[in-house]
Amino acid sequence: MLAKRSLIMLSRQQQQRLPEVLDVMSPGPGLLDEKMLLLVLRAANWNPFLLCTSAQVCKRWADIMKRVVWKEFCLSRAPKMVGHLLSGGRDGTIPGGWEPLGKLMFYCSGCHASTHFISKTIPGHFVWKTRFSKTSGKWFLIPQCQADILYISKICEHLDNGDDDDLVLYRGIFSSFGTSRTRRVLMERGAKLEEDELCPFCRDKVWSMTNAKLVPASAVKRLVAYEDNVEYFVCVNGHLHGMASRISPSDSELSADE
Template structure:
């Protein structure tokens, strides 16, 4: 059982978190951060904050914070709000809390990614930081039209409750010369674009030890320029277009069943991947039943 001091610190920590109903979360990662900043700036008057400064010392204890967010099952919405309380909490969240969140959600994948970093520099700090990996895990960045991918309307980003990452699927996105790299990729998140009901699949992924990957070496050797006016939606770093680099293998089209060859994906300098493809439109159930009946009649 936690001590009385620990229980008091836990209560104070929850009091500092501006919690609102999580049944209807906001639609974009930036809106959550903005709401958190507005709410925390109005949460306590200055005099009251000064009077409770000594009592708050326990809240800044990293062990206390770990207990607090472990009790919430590492709720990402609470973590976003807590990271906006103050600069110290933001630093602790980026260094420790988001790390624990990632390990709680995908322990095998994260352990493999950390192993790739340790082989390179002996540190367990991921390229881009833990907060960017956490964002990649539960946030779909949406899509918009680009030079090589034309759509009639844009689709906003949104939170995802669960995601499945697979390095077997990731091999399909690597050219043959780069098949030794390890890339974790999600299943496509289906979006219906505009009134035309155009189906677009949005996927994202992460390289293991990207700084030493063959994919990065090939991009640099080919002197592929970074895209202008295009940034990674997860770490805000520059990105390479794999279409522009002519490094998209045929296996990627087959893996996603990209309709009419409409596929594009980007890789940022920190090893995050995001992309989109047109999905094959399927007939409704009535059409399918009609086709099956006609086939039976022909067989008879």
């Protein structure tokens, strides 16, 4: 009912896009509802609040979101990045699924205290638009893993008005992580999956890159962070999330003077 009412409110030009939707939907009972839902979300410019709300309406809508909508959202939001991710996958699939990838695109997962990162807790929040860069990803790879493709988001800054340090959060995804040099190095070093940490996007197990000593000096430099307060994790599907304490301007000036 919601989808049908929303369609009536769409312009004639938007309604004419309906034939495009037919190409991505499989035939079956309730096809009209599927077409309407996809068209409404497209017309809403893939509003993240509407996407998440739609996925919780009922089991049928959740199935439509998982089977069709999240893929369309990802292809629309970051076509070049998704193209690279698909080229390294199998049969047009994304490791971990389309829904976690979609969440990664618009959700900053926040942070909490971990073994190597003692700080206040910051809740996750929506990010309306984020650019991902594989050039920035090179800063987060040790020299022997530079052949890997890692997309890193623009840094999400959380400025502190008190005496604590400013925090920066970031997230990303590897292309073909299962065959990447980074994963091979993790295996060679006998890195153990964390017991108390899960990927905030796919809820799968993660490695601590700090524990594995795979945080390069270039990442610390890129983040303008304290060397001993940078932490990031990579899950078995190649999703990355991390945090760091950023050096304050006064500290930077002091270091320069010294």
